Amino acid sequence: MPMEKTFNAAEAETRLYEAWESAGAFKAGANASREDTFCIMIPPPNVTGSLHMGHAFNNTLQDILVRWHRMRGFDTLWQPGQDHAGIATQMVVERELAKDKSNQTRREMGREAFLAKVWEWKGKSGDTIINQLKRLGASCDWSRNAFTMSGAPGAPAGEEGNFHDAVIKVFVDLYNKGYIYRGKRLVNWDPHFETAISDLEVEQVEVQGHMWHFKYPLADGQTYEYVEKDEDGNVTFRETRDYISIATTRPETMLGDGAVAVHPSDERYAPIVGKLCEIPVGPKEHRRLIPIITDEYPDPSFGSGAVKITGAHDFNDYGVAKRGNIPCYRLMDTKAQMRADGAAYAEAAAIAMSVAKGERQLSEAEVDAINLVPDDLRGLDRYEARRRVIDQITAEGLAVTILQKSIDKETGAEHLERVPFVEQNKMMQPHGDRSKVVIEPMLTDQWFVDTAKIVEPALEAVRKGMAAHEAGTFDEKAGYTRILPERDAKTYFHWLENIEPWCISRQLWWGHQIPVWYGPTKDFVSSMAWRDGVSDKGTWPLQTFCAATAEEACKIAHAYYWNEEIAAGDTRAIGDILVAEGAEPSIAGFAGELPEIQIARDPDVLDTWFSSGLWPIGTLGWPEDTEELKKYFPTDVLVTGFDIIFFWVARMMMMQLAVVDQVPFHTVYVHALVRDEKGKKMSKSLGNVLDPLDLIAEYGADAVRFTLTAMAAMGRDLKLSKDRIAGYRNFTTKLWNATRFAEMNGALRRDVGTADLPQASHTVNRWIIGETARARLAVDEALAAYRFNDAANTLYAFVWGKVCDWYVEFAKPLMDGEQAAETRATMAWVLDQCYVLMHPFMPFITEELWGQTGERAKMLVHADWPSYGAELIDTDADREMNWVIGLIEEIRSARMQMHVPAGLKLPIVMTAMDDKGRAAWANNEPMITRLARLDGMTESAAPKGAITVAVEGGSFAIPLEGVIDIAEEKARLSKTLEKLEKDLNGLRGRLSNPKFVESAPEEIVDETREKLGLGEDEAAKLKAALSRLAEVN
RNA sequence: GGGCGCGUAGCUCAGCGGUAGAGCACUACGUUGACAUCGUAGUGGCCACAGGUUCGAUCCCUGUCGCGCCCA
Secondary structure, eight states, X not given: OOOOSSOOHHHHXXXXXXXXHHTTTTSTTTTOOSSOEEEEEOOOOBXXXXXXXXXXXXXXXXXXXXXXXXXXXXXXXXXXXXXXXXXXXXXXXXXXXXXXXXXXXXXXXXXXXXXXXXXXXXXXXXXXXXXXXXXXXXXXXXXXXXXXXXXXXXXXXXXXXXXXXXXXXXXXXXXXXXXXXXXXXXXXXXXXXXXXXXXXXXXXEEEEEEEEEEEEEBGGGOOEEEEEEOTTSOEEEEEEESEEEEEESOGGGGGGOOEEEEOTTOGGGGGGTTOEEEOSOXXXXXXXXXXXXXXXXXXXXXXXXXXXXXXXXXXXXXXXXXXXXXXXXXXXXXXXXXXXXXXXXXHHHHHHHHHHTTSOOOOHHHHHXXXXXXXXXXXXXXXXXXXXXXXXXXXXXXXXXXXXXXXXXXXXXXXXXXXXXXXXXXXXXXXXXXXXXXOEEEEEEEEEEOGGGTHHHHHXXXXXXXXXXXXXXXXXXXXXXXXXXXXXXXXXXXXXXXXXXXXXXXXXXXXXXXXXXXXXXXXXXXXXXXXXXXXXXXXOOEEEEEOSSHHHHHHHHHHHHHHSOTTTTXXXXXXXXXXXXXXXXXXXXXXXXXXXXXXXXXXXXXXXXXXXXXXXXHTTTTTSOOHHHHXXXXXXXXXXXXXXXXXXXXXXXXXXXXXXXXXXXXXXXXXXOEEOTTSOBOOTTTTOOOOHHHHHHHHOHHHHHHHHHHTOOTTOOEEOOHHHHHHHHHHHHHHHHHHHHHXXXXXXXXXXXXXXXOOOOSHHHHHXXXXXXXXXXXXXXXXXXXXHHHHHHHHHIXXXXXXXXXXXXXXXXXXXXXXXXXXXXXXXXXXXXXXXXXXXXXXXXHHHHXXXXXXXXXXXXXXXXXXXXXXXXXXXXHHHHHHHHHHHHHHHHHHHHTTOOTTOOEEEEEEEEOHHHHHHHHHHXXXXXXXXXXXXXXXXXXXXXXXXXXXXXXXXXXXXXXXXXXXXXXXXXXXXXXXXXXXXXXXXXXXXXXXXXXXXXXXXXXXXXXXXXXXXXXXXXXHHHHHHHHHHO
């Protein structure tokens, strides 16, 4: 059955992918014929995700590397999997639940039931992205598909696996090594998800901000001389003030102020440093006083130069508060509403007052328990509270005001009015990258990785890797890592050298629950305070027990309580202690009975990136010592986008080195972003998103893949347009039709299966074999250097520019001559090589052509990658064919410019020719005649009224008496000559410069001389032709 | 403010010490051994600007001007 006219991608792609899968073509080690391994870990897409252009790009590049290695016989594994994506997934499932009002909310159904819902959702929708990757042609070993939550408690059947074990083990190990700690720190709090998030999950967005100016009256009506001076020390302003002016963008946080700070060098405020001032908000009778302190942080030139310090709600203030031992009063709850808990304001304010006066010291927990929100503001949203605070202060006359002209709408009369001074400023405001709500800095207890302690090996490994890469001594097995392109290594260094502690606890349910249990400290147990009801459970001092399981935790707790004499001196001494796991810590059963202490598990889960940071070892079965781990770890290449260098790459480096003391991969290839054709980031809100699945449906997966690859110049964003994809779809059609030509001419070797390299005698065949070898060398070299675009462009130029444009055309007249058999064999071989070399880039159409053109022993996906090279390049054939091509092009060009009708065949006259040229002509006459539309060659002197075609070794004339316009031919020749002379002058100039001849490398000088010689020959011919034309007239 | 890049044909971009390339777009013409998702030919560039290093600079160095991105 003859081939269809075009490739039906939509029909073939699914069929071919299924064929590969059912043959187990992608299984780890499939087609392996050598010991070397090659392993790539897929950057796990979110389980909620669907394929976007970035995935398509990222996975195309990985697939090329994987298919290339597999064909070369490496023991290859492309490890796929998905990330449980804590916040994103919890958000999606909650949103799903909310669609039906009869559903319980997350909190109503409780943790266990909600998690069951998430697993259920994962079971239903988790395969979406996998199926999409298959449409792209990704040759992952799906039988090993991994999931970062596999094996977690509550995981349903089919979600076994031990990723959870790995995560828990690492947490416990790092905890025991002292790399993980818990502390009350100011963290980025997402009020929508009610969880802490890491710095990286915060987006700074520029918004129009407002800055209010308020007066903080000095205590006891004190006054001071406020003096402003210019640069030369001349007084420019002076007044007596009984207040200090404060500028703030967040008036609602004034309620939690612990101090006012000024710069130590700021002379304006020197007289009042150390004094107390009053926060101008809250009930008049309970106004709080706070000290005026100095700190390096305030910028004297910004605002009034004085800054209110609210340690619990601002990162800069927090630093000042820590340095100055200023209490940090938390004002908001987890929803960023003003706190409504604790004692009434009067009581809380009284305690705070005594702290400010230095009469009292509070523990951290005691400070946190104090609610300084006035009773009338409690429970309000932070923005509502802000409005009211501003109103109250303004009403009291403590806002800094300015005079503003206003016009009465009724009367049109102008009058001046005092209005609060509010500056309009653009400011950067932090937002949650998922929730898009404004992040609230919040003082909470969180878990942190002490990254400073594990960062050094991660830096060192890349420093060494980059040094080796630059020196050209890079060794994949040397235990270091390089990052390509180099620029991204700089980014990596910059971030790691300035790394901050990593907040890893999240107040979510979907994730790995932190393996830590809390119980009261033994001091506290023996203190009896717990019995006296003095403090509620929230402020009990706690002891931490970190263990992989509850049983283990109980054991550790037991040892803790038991080994020490916890009730020394107490008559109710303890016989034994029963430690049990409970919902919250408790103590019971004293007084002679066996005491019982309940320890309670930390309800928080780990940051998703903590688990994905273990992806390389976790997917290979660690902590078990599996065969795969031994074989494939460390893995080879990580292909990823620059946007997750910090989130993921850096953390994988740190964690793998901390846990197994090895780098996870030797090379990180960082690719850029896919943008729309105008260079805009694709985003749903802009509506400029190109869906890779739509494009695959329209143009075929091969065209989409090839487009992305051809545009993948290292480190540069790529602007994707449909025109470009259509162009590469046309390329697939071109290859298809070249095959059809071979089929129609009996040039397929269906009989022998795979075509062997033929013994070719004809120049044309020897030439194309050499070109094929060149292409193979160039593709391998490009891929080895991760220059995907070079590889793609090489193939495009070879297949279209050499095979289709020239070889197929040359072959036509050879199909029934002496060399017919040889030419058919060569064509079969060349096309096979095209399929093989193109397969990593365009797997579908090449596999289809491979299947349709022969009885093959193996599918193309497992075909052997060729190893031939320079030995197939025949330089004589090369020279000859380039001469032929040059001649044909010259004649075509001349004809076209002389407006010779395309269909008209012309005779040609050889006016002069050397031996080589004669041989070249003789060997290729049928091709030249056909392609240049000639009709017979004679030898003689140049006739009058002919066009001249100069080639290396001689020249031709095409008599066009009466056909050509002499003037036009003159113009054509003159133009060519002019251009040539310009080049020649450059060459002459260089050669006449003695310094050039002295200093330039010999080969460059020789090359220049040769060029000049050839050029001068050609110029002479052109001049001769011109003078002949002159004779005609 | 700190860091990292980028300014090359109308557009999108390769190239990065030996005198400039591709694709698309554009113009003209279409010749039966596959292909109009095609073929042939052609137009088009002081390689942002100014200095420096060099026999030689689009390429290396310095500065200027534009434009991105990341982090504050």
